Amino acid sequence: MQFLNSLTPLQWAVATAVPFAVVALYFLKLRRQPLTVPSTFLWQKSVEDLHVNSLFQRLRRNLLLFLQLLIVALALLALARPAWFAWETGGQRHVIVIDNSASMAASDVAPSRLDWAKEQARSEVIDKMSGDDAAMIISFNDSATVVRSYTSNRQLLRERLAAIEPTQRTTNLREALEVASGLANPQKYREGVQDINPPLLHMFTDGGFADVKEFALAALEPRFYVAGKSDANVAIAAMMVRRAEERPEQLQVFARLHNYGAEPVTARSELYLDGDLKDAKELRLAAKTEQAVVFDLDNLEAGVIELRLDARDMLPTDNVARCVVGNVRRAKVLVVSRGNHWLELALETEAAGQIAELQKILPDELEKGEYQSKAAAGQYDLIIYDGCAPTTMPQTNTLFIGAIPRLPELGETKTLVNPIIAEVNDAHPLFRFVNMDDVGIVESLLPQLPAGTDVLLESEQGPLAFLLTREGFWDCVIGFGFERQGEKGREYNTTWVRKTSFPLFVFNALRVLGNVQDAITEEIVLPGQTVGLRSDSLRKEMQVKDPTGKAHVVRRTPQGRFLFNQTDTLGVYDFGDGAKAERRFAVNLFDPQESDITPRRDFDIGHTQVTARELVNRSRLEAWRWLVLAALAVLLVEWYVYNRRVYI
């Protein structure tokens, strides 16, 4: 037999007080004061009359009737199916899914949507659970967390529920659903076998996510409680910092402001540099529109640009955006060449010099220990092999020019003669803005490529340039060298080196393959996203200090990078060795789904449309606890009546 805690502490207190009260009443049992009267004749008659006339007095003497009533009451109670020790026979199972993404911080339902959701989950699900019901709690944002696995202990559920904290992450319901269906239904839904009590999936969210396609809820019965009632929100939808084309020392801050509300809003946008107000603009945003705002900043070496939106809306989280500028990390590039005039010329341009730090060695040095140790330790960001290939591939990105890397997946190499360029993959960053028109090629090497190789340059005879992936590194191969040994000595192999597109390609290669990081090239980091960081030092461990000041230790991966995934908080993170910040990056909530806080009343999960429940539809409330308490109260009253001889 198992006992379940089905009463609140207050109810327990009342219940345990009853026996004490009975005992107290027993001690308080009447001590009648004797009084001599001339005759008890009439008094006795009166008392007897009252006994006879009183309904309760009639009943009181009839013990059998009481026993019968007791049996009827027990039978009725049995019909009401009170099952308090029935784990195995299966009570209702509940899966409580609570959205704690950034949009749930909206304060349109006081104090916040998350608090509302927690309160509703407590009152609508946990409080209504009967003795053998079990519930689990899952919180989700862009990932799902099992807050509490199945338990019938409602007190524990309440505590765990209260412990759910808001996050500033984006929303993805799919993972929560996968976790829920995986854990909620361990025996799985089988065809033709209907679960007696299909688990109820209670989703407390504002619906700020995309429909979940291709997902089967199976035996889960969804219930959706929509959090929130207002759509009043203005957000910084995007922010970017660029150097002005004509004046490189000047920075331009572009921001896109979006009003998701149904009412026009006047908002003031303020630009701060390292906390100092630099500029402000007032904007009027019509309902459901967006507007761009541009700020100019002069002579900025480095700093944190912060754009604040002074608007009274329901979600303040997305009213701030930050960007770190002046954060150039130059690529460490090793060129292995016997001397390539054209390549050296392209690498020595001013633009290339700003982003790359060059080092040159001869192909003969490939066999030396210094190179080998540095290459194996991932000291370089990019190694350019001009007309040569190493025996062992380095732990870094590579660019091969007129040579084929020694990789086991590559097959036999053939030579293409006078290939004609048919197609340029200009969608790839390496060949972006690279014009290959009128480029002639005499000879090009082409190995047997594995299936799925990214082809960058295609000729009518086969690929001329392609990109291979290796353990997280890229190997870019240009099949043709720039010079070839002709009959009359050295002669051009291609006309590309004379075109302006060649230095542009080299610049792209340095930027993309060399892991160059700048405000200009910075990708947007969203909350919860994993950030790959590179360090110039050889330390195995580095530190990332989050905006709250908490330091997180990150370890170097075999690829020489540091991966940091605890980007939960919006703000600026410092990456360094603990003493000095080597690099800073900002995490921003640029997510229209989070900023658009309009509550959604229905969404699709697979082919199931889930509609928000009206909370006025009260579900069944177990009343047996109150019946038991009432019975105890009746017992007390009966005892009182019996002793005090109260008559009606």
Added chain:
Amino acid sequence: MPTTTQQQLLSNEFIAKLEQLELVSRKVFVGRLKGERRSKRRGQSVEFADYRNYVVGDDLRFLDWNIYGRLDRLFIKLFMEEEDLHFYLLVDSSVSMDFGDPTKLFYAKQVAAALGFIGLINHDRVVVETFNDRLDARIGPVRGRTQFWRVMDFLTKLEPGGGSRLAESAKNFAIKNTGKGIVVVLSDFMDKAGYEEALRYLVARNLDIYAIQILSQEEVEPELAGDLRLVDAEDDDTADITVSAPLLKRYKQNLEAFCGGLKDWCSRRAITYVFTTNARPFDQLVLTYLRQRGLVR
């Protein structure tokens, strides 16, 4: 002459008022001694009543010789007989009478003294008997004003005691007293065995019966509260009560029914019933109520 103790029962002023009164019997009874009361019997008094024919054996002294002279026939003159009256006072002296302020017994003694005084001054034959669970003490028959002090003394010294057995006492009374006359029963009639049998004994004696029921004000309007164990003063019987409005209401209904029942029972048997409480001044009872009921005039 009234003494100090007697004054506690009757004041001089009240005695003066009683002087004017006499007892009235609705029935005219035969007395043994000549009294101040006309008898049904024709007798030897100065008051002429009637004539009747002479028969042999009549006392020749009562022949009306004048009529014989005129009519030559013999007539006997009949005169009203004046005789005395048996006046019985039955006083309940059980413990239940020892309640109230003044106690019911004291009140009964006052009434008995007043009525006894009236009887004595009218030369009635007054008998005072007390009873509780049996016929107890007795005084009389006494006659004449001079005996009043004895009656007073007897009443003053009367103490409550014993239980109530109305029937037993009435039975003994009926056996013991053969004289006709008036009997006044002063009691609360609170006998668990009932009053009917007792009164039947008296009715059977063809007495002119007056039942004066005396209750204390506490019995009529009980001022009780709380949880009580009522102990019967006579037989120590107990009744556990919790005083409540319904209980008090029921008690009053029962009391009313009890008194009403007694009254009905008496009326049907030509018994004069008088209800009083110790709150009613006893002189008012004697001078007003009993006069209205015809016991005194």
